[in-house]
Amino acid sequence: MSSPAAQDKAEKVPGVRFYIIRNVLQEKASGGSGGLGDKGGIPIEAIQAAEAEFNKMAEDYPDWVQSLIDELFDNYRRCIDTPEIRHEKIAAINEIAHDMKGQGGTFGYPLITSFGDSLYKCTHKSEEFSDNLIELIKAHIDGMKAVISGRVSGDGGEIGQELLASLNNAVEKYSDADA
Numbered sequence: 001m002s003s004p005a006a007q008d009k010a011e012k013v014p015g016v017r018f019y020i021i022r023n024v025l026q027e028k029a030s031g032g033s034g035g036l037g038d039k040g041g042i043p044i045e046a047i048q049a050a051e052a053e054f055n056k057m058a059e060d061y062p063d064w065v066q067s068l069i070d071e072l073f074d075n076y077r078r079c080i081d082t083p084e085i086r087h088e089k090i091a092a093i094n095e096i097a098h099d100m101k102g103q104g105g106t107f108g109y110p111l112i113t114s115f116g117d118s119l120y121k122c123t124h125k126s127e128e129f130s131d132n133l134i135e136l137i138k139a140h141i142d143g144m145k146a147v148i149s150g151r152v153s154g155d156g157g158e159i160g161q162e163l164l165a166s167l168n169n170a171v172e173k174y175s176d177a178d179a
Helices: 004-013 023-030 044-081 083-103 110-123 131-149 159-176
Strands: none
Touching: 004 044, 004 159, 044 083, 083 131, 110 131, 110 159, 131 159
């Protein structure tokens, strides 16, 4: 159904009809019925409950991400033990790294995001499964382990800078060796 204002415009342009679509999501979020004078919003209790749940997830993040690091390490070991399936294991590592690069910063561990992003980039569309790539994967895993075991949150200060410098050195070393 069109509004009277839209109908007036439509009369000026023959063959054109304007429709005003209700934004139901906006109405729900504002607690009103289309801005007809209702005040409201999301109840404060719902916001507080969501924040409490998020804070609990953030507290549990180091334990949760440790299982992903263990999975990375298992795939890394399989790359060494069974080189004929490296392509499969590197693809699995790439998927885990993709997840990790999106999670770390959300839960207060941006260094995990940095390591995850770097690992994702070095394993993304990789067609060469050299020993150097495997060593680079190991350097990423070692850095992630250090961040989580040391509970290095935020930017990590001096320790965080050292971990990133170590990662950058490994990237340079093993990337140059591939060339």
